[in-house]
Amino acid sequence: MQRSNNGALLLLSAFFVVFFFHSFFKARADYIPPAKLDGFPYGNRPLKWDTILIEAFYDPVCPDSRDSWPPLKQALRYYGSSVSLVVHLLPLPYHDNAFVASRALHIVNDLYPSATFPLLEWFFKYQEKFYGAQTRNLSRASIIDDIVKSATKVVGRSYYNDIKVGFNNSKTDLETRVSFKYAASRGVYGTPFFYVNGFLLADTGSSIDFNGWRKALDPLVGTKS
Numbered sequence: 001m002q003r004s005n006n007g008a009l010l011l012l013s014a015f016f017v018v019f020f021f022h023s024f025f026k027a028r029a030d031y032i033p034p035a036k037l038d039g040f041p042y043g044n045r046p047l048k049w050d051t052i053l054i055e056a057f058y059d060p061v062c063p064d065s066r067d068s069w070p071p072l073k074q075a076l077r078y079y080g081s082s083v084s085l086v087v088h089l090l091p092l093p094y095h096d097n098a099f100v101a102s103r104a105l106h107i108v109n110d111l112y113p114s115a116t117f118p119l120l121e122w123f124f125k126y127q128e129k130f131y132g133a134q135t136r137n138l139s140r141a142s143i144i145d146d147i148v149k150s151a152t153k154v155v156g157r158s159y160y161n162d163i164k165v166g167f168n169n170s171k172t173d174l175e176t177r178v179s180f181k182y183a184a185s186r187g188v189y190g191t192p193f194f195y196v197n198g199f200l201l202a203d204t205g206s207s208i209d210f211n212g213w214r215k216a217l218d219p220l221v222g223t224k225s
Helices: 002-030 063-082 098-111 113-130 140-155 157-166 170-185 210-224
Strands: 052-058 083-089 193-196
Touching: 052 063, 052 210, 063 083, 063 113, 063 210, 083 098, 083 170, 098 113, 098 140, 098 157, 098 170, 113 140, 140 157, 193 210
Parallel strands: 052 083
Antiparallel strands: 052 193
16 A cells, blocks of 8 residues: 555656646746847836836826825936936736726837826726726727827827727737736735846835935935945
8 A cells, every 4th residue: 555655646746747847948938038128117218227217117097006106206306317217017917907097108119119107107097997897897999099089189080990900910919918027026915016237126116205215316416426
């Protein structure tokens, strides 16, 4: 009986080893890096290596992301050209319509990058329209239609058809999935998350006020000066 149990365990172990390596190498074979780096540079200016880089991981319908944005903008104004920002999107599965909202931002960024952050701010201002009881009985198609009309108000009426078509474009779907996978590859599991020069900022996962940004960035800016 003991010998039989040992044989079964060996067979089971061998199965899991074969399954693991098959899955691992299949995943590697299917993996293709994206054509460009993920993220939206703030201010539409190219990133420079001699600036302090903040990476913010946001969900456009996350209240904590919304609350963290004004003090971060204040810090960017305060430090000027010494600090750069890139925003990455993490559409969290437990936030209603986060993926659709994130996809809208990718669509607009491809069409008219200058409107990306105004649209993000629009989502922050009206995000309660897109989760909870307000959308419980709404279809996905009607939500997309509402977002297309709203995005058009931010970007301009001439972009209505392009934004609408963008939701039928597999490219924008892939870009949104890449953002999710990129965030996961960086160990990000919630929003907002902040990295400074590639290192995770303490107290991340919640809103940071202006004094918190001063505390984190003043020593770095002072060292550079």
